[in-house]
Amino acid sequence: MGTSYQKGWVRLRGKKWYGYFRRMEIDPSTSEPKPAVAQVILGFKSEMSKSQAREKLEGEIAKLGKQPLNGDKSMVNGVVTFGWFVLHRYLPLKEADWRDETAKVKKHLIQADLVDEFGDVRLENFDKFTLQTHLNKLAKTRSRDRVLQIRAYIKAIFAEAVDQDFLPKDPARTLKTPANLRETDKTVLSWEQLAAALARLGLRDRILLKLDMTNALRPSELFAFRWKCHRVEAVSLTIVETIYKGKIRPYGKTKGSLTEVPIAKDLSDDLVAWRQVSQEQYDKKKKKHGLPPEDAEAFLFPNRDGSFMDPSNYRKRVLHKLATELGLPKLTFQVIRRTIATLAQKKGTVKDVQGMMRHSRVATTTDVYMQEMPEGVRATVDSIHRELQGTMKKLGAKGKMRPPAITESAAMVH
CATH class of the missing domain: 1.10.443.10 (Intergrase catalytic core)
Known part of the structure; x- marks a missing residue:
């Protein structure tokens, strides 16, 4: 009997259950919708049976799969890149709180130190290690104030991604300030x-x-x-x-x-x-x-x-x-x-x-x-x-x- 894809399907890979279902996603190279198979991690084999994994997949499909494309072609999970989220979901919310000149500086820093590095990386592929090592790397060449600013932007961006249900968990929630920050100049003359x-x-x-x-x-x-x-x-x-x-x-x-x-x-x-x-x-x-x-x-x-x-x-x-x-x-x-x-x-x-x-x-x-x-x-x-x-x-x-x-x-x- 052939596999039914009407409600997706589950497979055991290693120690985890993975769920799959078909949906329309955005092709990053063309910015146009195309048929694709979405993947969802359902949980460990030790924590659920196959039938329980199927039930969880149905819930994920209901939450993710039925969200229609809107005018700006936003998508949820598995296709949203860091660059897209910052441009279309983070900055539009924050710009209202920034003065024009402040916005220019903030957007320049976010672009130079984050989007240029991670623009094409999908949101679900981020983890604490990736973000912490990047911040540690910046601490070697950037000023103390700039590193602290970038850390604040990272935490704000991923917190917003969680709030908007683009991510189930915040990978930046425990991001630490690097210990090797460059000393701030404190020269004072008489x-x-x-x-x-x-x-x-x-x-x-x-x-x-x-x-x-x-x-x-x-x-x-x-x-x-x-x-x-x-x-x-x-x-x-x-x-x-x-x-x-x-x-x-x-x-x-x-x-x-x-x-x-x-x-x-x-x-x-x-x-x-x-x-x-x-x-x-x-x-x-x-x-x-x-x-x-x-x-x-x-x-x-x-x-x-x-x-x-x-x-x-x-x-x-x-x-x-x-x-x-x-x-x-x-x-x-x-x-x-x-x-x-x-x-x-x-x-x-x-x-x-x-x-x-x-x-x-x-x-x-x-x-x-x-x-x-x-x-x-x-x-x-x-x-x-x-x-x-x-x-x-x-x-x-x-x-x-x-x-x-x-x-x-x-x-x-x-």
Whole structure:
């Protein structure tokens, strides 16, 4: 008597019962439905008889086999790949909770570290070993924060797969954080080291870094400033756009990024003087590039072509050179920002420092939530500026300051 496939069939393979039934599945190569045999692991032979295995298979067919194809041709079990699930079932749910700029970063990380590696792997083929070894591998080349992010994404993706009944069990539920995570840079400089760095710079770069130091600006914010952002009467700068991967974008890293930041009165006066000097230099050039400084749309700190400077190039050409000349352990925009966040604790309250740093969550600054107080923020900024100025004068009086070695032309970067 021939085998009836009306309700599927069961077979014993090794120590387990396997169930099979026919259904329409998606061909990964063509994204079109095709007839296929679906396989389901029913259980161990020691736990059930053949008739019990048949009964369980009927239940699986009722749960899986009768689910119709919908508009996006989603399928359940045995055919859904990791890449398909992330694209069609995970991201659409999460994107509503992410800001546009945040979504771009998160999707890039998920694509680069997960989908590119596992995109064609079927969901049911994942186990803890596969995921843990991949995470351990990433820990050797990726930063600590990135590995922790990827671990969180893995757990969230597979938890969602279980919630949506694509998997019966979560293979990532006990995924551990690798023990060999790369150490996070904790370099913090002193007031004297910051002042010594400023003393080595010419007018443009001294103003640029003073702004960065007194306001803990991100390089994406600092290099995007145009003259229209400088409000002389209000003694402030307004962040209206930022730089990201060589492009100007009309949004910032966090919700609090695009805002008005108070600056020290001396720095505001320096900016006015710098604009005048820049205009004089622009007028003397035979070949003029970009907008003249008198134009409100011109950048505060343009490159040779009149466009915005590349933060990475500036870091290598100016900051790294300064670190070498002064014997500093490290000098980057991140180090400056971390240093100011640390030193500023004695110059203002926790909430003032959060406001100055423009963190969306105070936990990013101190792990304790407080509301921002604008008046205190300005006082903190002024206090930091006075500390830098005072330290520069003290070092100068002691003869510890070397004369500026980096001129305007030498510091120009593309």
